[in-house]
Amino acid sequence: MFLVRNFEVFLTIATLYIADMTNKALVNFSRKVLLLSLGSILTAGNFPAIQSELQADTIAARAFIDGKGPGWRELGECDFVNVNCYEDTWSWDKDGAHCTGNPVGVIRTKEKFKNFELVAEWRHNKYGGNSGIFVWMIDESLEDLQPGKLPQGIEVQVLDLGYAELYEKNQGKKSDWFTSHGDVFPVGQAKMKPFPPVSPNGVRSFPSEERSKGAGEWNHYYVRCINGEVRLWVNGAEVSGGTDCTPSEGYLGLESEGAPIDFRNIRIRELP
Numbered sequence: 001m002f003l004v005r006n007f008e009v010f011l012t013i014a015t016l017y018i019a020d021m022t023n024k025a026l027v028n029f030s031r032k033v034l035l036l037s038l039g040s041i042l043t044a045g046n047f048p049a050i051q052s053e054l055q056a057d058t059i060a061a062r063a064f065i066d067g068k069g070p071g072w073r074e075l076g077e078c079d080f081v082n083v084n085c086y087e088d089t090w091s092w093d094k095d096g097a098h099c100t101g102n103p104v105g106v107i108r109t110k111e112k113f114k115n116f117e118l119v120a121e122w123r124h125n126k127y128g129g130n131s132g133i134f135v136w137m138i139d140e141s142l143e144d145l146q147p148g149k150l151p152q153g154i155e156v157q158v159l160d161l162g163y164a165e166l167y168e169k170n171q172g173k174k175s176d177w178f179t180s181h182g183d184v185f186p187v188g189q190a191k192m193k194p195f196p197p198v199s200p201n202g203v204r205s206f207p208s209e210e211r212s213k214g215a216g217e218w219n220h221y222y223v224r225c226i227n228g229e230v231r232l233w234v235n236g237a238e239v240s241g242g243t244d245c246t247p248s249e250g251y252l253g254l255e256s257e258g259a260p261i262d263f264r265n266i267r268i269r270e271l272p
Helices: 002-019 024-044 050-062 164-169
Strands: 080-082 090-093 096-099 107-114 116-124 130-137 155-158 184-187 191-194 219-226 230-235 239-245 250-256 261-270
Touching: 002 184, 096 250, 107 261, 116 155, 130 219, 155 230, 155 250, 184 191, 184 239
Parallel strands: none
Antiparallel strands: 080 107, 090 096, 096 261, 107 250, 116 219, 116 261, 130 155, 130 250, 155 184, 191 239, 219 230, 230 239
16 A cells, blocks of 8 residues: 555656646656655665665755845955954955965954844865854954954854864863864853753853864855854754854954965845
8 A cells, every 4th residue: 555655646746747847846846756755665665775865865955055045145355344364364256255364363244233144155275274253243352353362252163174183182182172063152251052962161052963074175054143042054954053142243253263264155144
């Protein structure tokens, strides 16, 4: 019965698929349902290898926030101002923003934001590189900020996979208080109640999955900030965040923190 019932579903969707090939939305929808139905049929027929491939294709077809659609806009060079970096620390071209990492510091947006969605792709160009994205910064911490210093606010960590190894080698300490897969945490006088899992000191929200790629590879961040709550998706899956954030409004910032890094496709959509 299981095989027959799923085969009937398969035939029904196949008929719709053929009947209206000019309707792109229906074609895309039908393709996904065809894969699901056929996967069930093949399961009943004991074709595990093919069914596994179909499941992988279906998972890959899940919604992925790419920063396109109504309300989204790009953040480019004209949307940022330098805070405490050198004139040549940051450069921009058609491919995005490029940072030398020297000195430690930030650039910030010209506008302040409260409720928003943000997407950004980043790539470390050196093993063990460090950087970050501030989603809300404390105004006073930006005033007269000297090179070599970072502001206070809510940070979304951008850390290369090799950072832990270098830290333990150079510091002679365990690196159990941070990860390289998307920590979210308050800096300075900022406050946040982290989502679990939590770092040993209770400050950082540790990622629930290890999804970051290493130096030389592009990573995708989707950050959603609403009413003092921040959530981070790394390469398509939600992993970390926190609530009761203070501040819950402010400038966004990109960090220069000792190593070359590139950002591209930085896009934002403001929310009510």
